[in-house]
Amino acid sequence: MHTDSAASAMTQDELKALVGRAALAYVEPGQVIGVGTGSTVNRFIDALAASKIAIAGAVSSSEASTLRLQAHGIPVFDANEVPELSVYIDGADEIEPGGCMIKGGGAALTREKIVAAQARRFICIADESKWVARLGRFPLPVEVIPMATQRLIRQFAALGGSARVRLRDGVPLVTDNGQHILDVTGLTIDDPLAFESMVNNWPGVVTVGVFAHQRAHLCLLGTPQGVRTIAFDAA
Numbered sequence: 392m393h394t395d396s397a398a399s400a401m402t403q404d405e406l407k408a409l410v411g412r413a414a415l416a417y418v419e420p421g422q423v424i425g426v427g428t429g430s431t432v433n434r435f436i437d438a439l440a441a442s443k444i445a446i447a448g449a450v451s452s453s454e455a456s457t458l459r460l461q462a463h464g465i466p467v468f469d470a471n472e473v474p475e476l477s478v479y480i481d482g483a484d485e486i487e488p489g490g491c492m493i494k495g496g497g498a499a500l501t502r503e504k505i506v507a508a509q510a511r512r513f514i515c516i517a518d519e520s521k522w523v524a525r526l527g528r529f530p531l532p533v534e535v536i537p538m539a540t541q542r543l544i545r546q547f548a549a550l551g552g553s554a555r556v557r558l559r560d561g562v563p564l565v566t567d568n569g570q571h572i573l574d575v576t577g578l579t580i581d582d583p584l585a586f587e588s589m590v591n592n593w594p595g596v597v598t599v600g601v602f603a604h605q606r607a608h609l610c611l612l613g614t615p616q617g618v619r620t621i622a623f624d625a626a
């Protein structure tokens with residue numbers, strides 16, 4: 392781990408912009424890269440467009456990121472057209488010292504996991520508020536098929552969790568995949584790999600927002616002292 396470039400009294404938005412720019416160091420001209428979703432990734436997309444690094448294009452993890460990339464004139468490919476990506480750049484809602492993450496605050500978790508699985512390297516960009524000793528403070532997003540919702544709420548309750556259907560404008564939010572999101576609080580996630588496998592096996596779960604099998608290889612963490620570069624050896 393190291394810290395570079397002094398930065399002081401920066402807002403959270405400025406820290407997101409800082410790590411968005413820092414991620415450019417991991418992008419090379421001519422590459423097709425994986426691009427995640429969220430406010431931090433938006434800063435990366437904008438920095439990429441401003442940088443004039445001529446990538447061949449991107450595979451995107453959401454309709455929102457696709458629109459932003461295309462608005463900048465960056466070609467977006469279907470995941471099926473690109474067998475392997477050199478790098479995937481995405482944010483996180485929480486990241487812990489092993490590189491495991493909670494993701495899905497923006498409801499894009501399923502496509503994020505798909506694109507991450509195609510990439511040789513996952514680079515997580517996040518402001519320091521996302522760094523945790525153990526996953527579980529942020530409500531865990533789980534994409535679910537609506538007919539399974541009530542049973543899954545009971546399954547989470549049996550683990551000590553409290554699950555709610557995420558609403559938007561008073562009705563269940565519908566993901567890019569046409570499904571719903573449960574947000575689960577009160578869980579203890581001591582073993583992210585085992586937890587991810589267990590929940591993903593419950594019928595009706597599309598994807599759980601624990602990213603342990605697709606964990607980060609590197610985290611660029613925005614702090615008031617600059618960007619901390621954290622490599623996860625075991626990833």
Ligand SMILES: O=C[C@H](O)[C@H](O)[C@H](O)COP(=O)(O)O
Pocket residue numbers: 427428429430431432481482483484493494495496497498499500503
């Ligand atoms: O579904 C959304 C994603 O997992 C985001 O990458 C995550 O919620 C972090 O978003 P933000 O950069 O806006 O905090």
